[in-house]
Amino acid sequence: MGARAESTRRPGRPGADTPAVPDEESILLRGLEAFAELGYDRASARELARRLGVSHNFINDRYGSKAAFWRAVMDAALGAQLASMPPVDTSVDDAEYLRRVITGFYRSAVDTPLIGRVVVVEFAQDTERLDYLYEHYFTPTLRLMTPSIERLVAAGRMAPVPMDVLFFAVVPPVSGMLDTPLARRLGRPESASPEQLTATAESLAALVVNGLLATGTAGPS
Known part of the structure; x- marks a missing residue:
């Protein structure tokens, strides 16, 4: 029997149509733009994910929570300002x-x-x-x-x-x-x-x- 063509994606391997995750600097800048426009409460996790161009669970997976993501955004922005x-x-x-x-x-x-x-x-x-x-x-x-x-x-x-x-x-x-x-x-x-x-x-x-x-x-x- 000949080798069977792989018809499904292997676990952990991104599919060809999976969008690339933006780099960290872009993510934090887009987060700053979202918080500046919407405020913290109106910037839902779903809306943030849409604006960042990432999956809906990306923020929790990468940062732990929306609050932690907000702190990371502020650290990136205000840390440079303070320095x-x-x-x-x-x-x-x-x-x-x-x-x-x-x-x-x-x-x-x-x-x-x-x-x-x-x-x-x-x-x-x-x-x-x-x-x-x-x-x-x-x-x-x-x-x-x-x-x-x-x-x-x-x-x-x-x-x-x-x-x-x-x-x-x-x-x-x-x-x-x-x-x-x-x-x-x-x-x-x-x-x-x-x-x-x-x-x-x-x-x-x-x-x-x-x-x-x-x-x-x-x-x-």
């Missing part, structure tokens, strides 16, 4: 260092607006996801600025500011770097160039830092 922040430099004037950190933060938002969209949504929800962002990314960013701020306050160059006020003075303005319908209604060009957006980031950073250093206005007693 790009200027390191502590004691040879630089504290006000100048503060300006550099805040400017770098806003410039990163220009380069990666999808991150800003995710973060802005997460601000308003008391979830484990907010805890994760706070512990792994917001706190390290504030830690970069804290020594300079303490020295500026001690030198009388900056008024004492509670941490929550400082945070909301620095971080929420990042929404101004996002390409939103409101920004266009307020006068931003329909197709703002990268150079224009970078200039906007620098102007916003200067406005925030100058405000923080304006010690002439008394705060609430």
